[in-house]
Amino acid sequence: MSDTVAARSTSDYRAELKPIWCPGCGDHGVVSSVVKAYVKLNLDPAKLVMVSGIGCSSRLPLFIASYGLHGVHGRTLPTATGIKAARPDLCVVAVGGDGDAYSIGAGHLPHACRRNPDITYIVMNNSIYGLTKGQVSPTSSLHFVTKSSPEGSIENPINPLEMAITYGATFIARGFSGKPNDLAELIAAAIEHKGFSWIDVISPCVTFNKQDTFDAYKEKVAPLPEDHDVSDRVQAFERAASTNPIYLGLLLQVRKPTFEEVLVKRAEHGLARGDTLDDLFNRFV
Numbered sequence: 001m002s003d004t005v006a007a008r009s010t011s012d013y014r015a016e017l018k019p020i021w022c023p024g025c026g027d028h029g030v031v032s033s034v035v036k037a038y039v040k041l042n043l044d045p046a047k048l049v050m051v052s053g054i055g056c057s058s059r060l061p062l063f064i065a066s067y068g069l070h071g072v073h074g075r076t077l078p079t080a081t082g083i084k085a086a087r088p089d090l091c092v093v094a095v096g097g098d099g100d101a102y103s104i105g106a107g108h109l110p111h112a113c114r115r116n117p118d119i120t121y122i123v124m125n126n127s128i129y130g131l132t133k134g135q136v137s138p139t140s141s142l143h144f145v146t147k148s149s150p151e152g153s154i155e156n157p158i159n160p161l162e163m164a165i166t167y168g169a170t171f172i173a174r175g176f177s178g179k180p181n182d183l184a185e186l187i188a189a190a191i192e193h194k195g196f197s198w199i200d201v202i203s204p205c206v207t208f209n210k211q212d213t214f215d216a217y218k219e220k221v222a223p224l225p226e227d228h229d230v231s232d233r234v235q236a237f238e239r240a241a242s243t244n245p246i247y248l249g250l251l252l253q254v255r256k257p258t259f260e261e262v263l264v265k266r267a268e269h270g271l272a273r274g275d276t277l278d279d280l281f282n283r284f285v
């Protein structure tokens with residue numbers, strides 16, 4: 001029998017359920033990019049798990065023909081990390097919104113970075129809570145007027161990429177759903193990266209955020225300069241902080257041992273010492 005795997009196409013990854021997002025929502029571009037990346041890597045859908053929290057964007061796994069878990073608001077990363085630790089042979093892709101990732105789920109981000117599980121995290125950042133109809137999120141700009149901030153937000157926005165660099169993520173990138181081909185390339189590179197990949201994707205909410213629109217971003221985004229050095233943390237920090245232009249592309253990439261690699265080494269070390277699970281247990285009783 002031949003070992004050659006037939007090339008898969010878009011239809012191998014698109015679920016029967018079609019996206020129910022508002023027409024024009026940026027997340028349509030993200031799901032297309034995800035599918036394009038899977039086609040490019042010819043990933044086996046039976047070896048693929050997509051994990052999300054709660055929000056409009058967190059519905060994305062429902063539209064992909066793979067295993068998936070539409071979980072609890074803000075708890076995407078611990079779930080994804082656990083799946084990868086239990087089944088390192090699977091490709092694990094976590095997705096969600098900026099509220100899910102940077103508000104209720106923010107406490108999990110530093111720990112995902114320091115553990116460095118081999119998972120990819122795609123955050124669809126629309127600077128608003130879409131599903132709950134338009135409250136400010138951690139990336140909403142200062143003075144942003146919403147139903148929950150009728151006199152304008154009094155909180156400063158966070159910059160997710162600066163956070164990612166500070167916490168030590170090993171693959172850090174910014175994408176834009178208005179450039180789905182470039183985004184597909186970034187997602188494919190993130191999946192191929194060994195370690196925790198974090199892509200913040202500008203993905204406008206056309207219904208509740210009338211300020212951070214596709215047109216507004218098209219004016220401001222630019223690819224990283226060709227001489228950008230992805231191993232230079234200081235340069236990455238400067239370019240992550242830039243607002244004019246807002247840089248798109250791979251800011252930083254470093255190779256460090258992954259969580260799963262360390263777990264396997266630990267287990268082998270324990271086995272070499274002759275430890276059994278009972279020995280470990282008995283140390284605690």
Ligand SMILES: Cc1ncc(C[n+]2csc(CCOP(=O)(O)OP(=O)(O)O)c2C)c(N)n1
Pocket residue numbers: 054055056057058073096097098099100101104124126128129130131132137205
């Ligand atoms: C524990 C918990 N707290 C609050 C909510 C309400 N809630 C649902 S989605 C959401 C925010 C969604 O915003 P975001 O993650 O940015 O996703 P978007 O809908 O914009 O894609 C909130 C606060 C919830 N479902 N569970």
Ligand code: SF4
Pocket residue numbers: 020021022024025026027056057126130131204205206207208
């Ligand atoms: S409310 Fe906003 S984020 Fe949600 S589907 Fe509609 S456009 Fe997209």
